Amino acid sequence: xxxxxxxxxxxxxxxxxxxxxxxxxxxxxxxxxxxxxxxxxxxxxxxxxxxxxxxxxxxxxxxxxxxxxxxxxxxxxxxxxxxxxxxxxxxxxxxxxxxxxxxxxxxxxxxxxxxxxxxxxxxxxxxxxxxxxxxxxxxxxxxxxxxxxxxxxxxxxxxxxxxxxxxxxxxxxxxxxxxxxxxxx
Amino acid sequence: xxxxxxxxxxxxxxxxxxxxxxxxxxxxxxxxxxxxxxxxxxxxxxxxxxxxxxxxxxxxxxxxxxxxxxxxxxxxxxxxxxxxxxxxxxxxxxxxxxxxxxxxxxxxxxxxxxxxxxxxxxxxxxxxxxxxxxxxxxxxxxxxxxxxxxxxxxxxxxxxxxxxxxxxxxxxxxxxxxxxxxxxxxxxxxxxxxxxxxxxxxxxxxxxxxxxxxxxxxxxxxxxxxxxxxxxxxxxxxxxxxxxxxxxxxxxxxxxxxxxxxxxxxxxxxxxxxx
Numbered sequence: 285x286x287x288x289x290x291x292x293x294x295x296x297x298x299x300x301x302x303x304x305x306x307x308x309x310x311x312x313x314x315x316x317x318x319x320x321x322x323x324x325x326x327x328x329x330x331x332x333x334x335x336x337x338x339x340x341x342x343x344x345x346x347x348x349x350x351x352x353x354x355x356x357x358x359x360x361x362x363x364x365x366x367x368x369x370x371x372x373x374x375x376x377x378x379x380x381x382x383x384x385x386x387x388x389x390x391x392x393x394x395x396x397x398x399x400x401x402x403x404x405x406x407x408x409x410x411x412x413x414x415x416x417x418x419x420x421x422x423x424x425x426x427x428x429x430x431x432x433x434x435x436x437x438x439x440x441x442x443x444x445x446x447x448x449x450x451x452x453x454x455x456x457x458x459x460x461x462x463x464x465x466x467x468x469x
Numbered sequence: 470x471x472x473x474x475x476x477x478x479x480x481x482x483x484x485x486x487x488x489x490x491x492x493x494x495x496x497x498x499x500x501x502x503x504x505x506x507x508x509x510x511x512x513x514x515x516x517x518x519x520x521x522x523x524x525x526x527x528x529x530x531x532x533x534x535x536x537x538x539x540x541x542x543x544x545x546x547x548x549x550x551x552x553x554x555x556x557x558x559x560x561x562x563x564x565x566x567x568x569x570x571x572x573x574x575x576x577x578x579x580x581x582x583x584x585x586x587x588x589x590x591x592x593x594x595x596x597x598x599x600x601x602x603x604x605x606x607x608x609x610x611x612x613x614x615x616x617x618x619x620x621x622x623x624x625x626x627x628x629x630x631x632x633x634x635x636x637x638x639x640x641x642x643x644x645x646x647x648x649x650x651x652x653x654x655x656x657x658x659x660x661x662x663x664x665x666x667x668x669x670x671x672x673x674x675x676x677x678x679x680x681x682x683x684x685x686x687x688x689x690x691x692x693x694x695x696x697x698x699x700x701x702x703x704x705x706x707x708x709x710x711x712x713x714x715x716x717x718x719x720x721x722x723x724x725x726x727x728x729x730x731x732x733x734x735x736x737x738x739x740x741x742x743x744x
Binding site for chain 2: 410
């Protein structure tokens with residue numbers, strides 16, 4: 285669990301680094317590319333977690349992201365929780381192959397962008413028309429993250445392999461003290 | 470038997486603490502927020518953003534090196550005139566103070582410019598807000614005007630001890646109204662207010678208080694100082710287009726922003742200093 289949480293935290297930090305390198309603009313209609321490694325890691329790791337644990341971790345990361353990165357109140361938390369609930373239902377119907385994992389993450393990124401746009405429009409924070417959003421926000425973000433998705437899926441598989449090896453090592457070291465086994469009779 | 474494990478109870482407690490903290494500090498500065506928020510934002514800026522910016526600036530500077538000498542020569546010539554201009558400004562300031570005294574005005578609050586650097590920005594959410602590295606300790610207060618090298622960019626909406634939040638004029642939540650004046654001639658101005666930013670035209674929408682036909686393209690638009698919030702004379706932009714309103718009397722003026730909102734790193738804050 286700690287390894288998974290650290291992986292998610294490192295992915296969010298990588299988002300900040302990549303975001304600093306990308307060109308950014310404050311003009312509302314200009315093109316904006318948003319790296320989404322953190323959310324991708326969250327979605328990939330939650331498949332191996334207990335349902336309640338994954339929900340709680342999602343809420344915590346959402347609150348931290350809201351407060352320190354996005355400077356909004358509960359917007360990103362709500363988006364992350366909705367995605368968590370959707371993915372927990374969807375993952376019952378998919379396997380863990382590389383292609384399906386990439387598709388899952390890619391779809392998640394689009395849903396997240398759309399949800400943020402929808403909430404911001406409801407809150408009257410933006411009056412951006414839908415076609416402008418598609419061109420200036422969604423399209424290039426998906427294109428850019430399409431490359432990063434492969435990297436994050438590969439990294440998550442490495443984490444899962446490390447965890448599996450740890451479990452095997454623990455299992456190997458387990459012994460039964462036969463002399464302590466007592467019968468109930 | 471409890472439904473939640475020990476770890477889950479710990480996570481729930483952490484969520485409760487974060488929620489209470491976020492609720493209590495949402496939208497306003499406070500001592501607690503200054504203790505927690507300022508150091509973390511500064512730390513993130515120092516460890517992540519500043520090294521990346523330095524690397525980017527190094528490559529940009531190397532590319533610009535060849536143009537520097539030519540620009541240097543031109544600037545030397547302009548600098549030679551600065552002494553003369555300083556003397557003229559001092560003289561005008563003195564005359565202005567004398568005239569104000571004669572008119573019997575109360576001594577107006579003065580403004581000082583505090584330079585700042587942007588340390589946090591997130592265009593992912595659409596609120597068009599940035600964080601700068603000056604705060605209450607630098608005499609920054611709520612609603613202070615924030616300018617870039619070219620013109621007005623926004624106002625202070627939240628003040629902590631060492632950081633402040635700026636809402637840009639390009640935000641579309643109609644909370645960035647500014648009283649402006651259009652300079653129709655050397656001696657005449659037309660007053661209005663900057664309502665919001667129009668996405669499609671890429672310009673500010675200015676509504677006038679009076680119906681006048683003196684407005685022309687390329688006239689300067691500055692802050693009027695009405696209301697005492699912003700100082701007067703800060704450049705906002707230039708007139709781009711004038712449109713007649715369809716269902717009512719009057720005109721809408723579209724103003725091209727003077728400031729370049731595509732990118733800036735350094736800003737200045739006009740802080741009020743009571744004499």
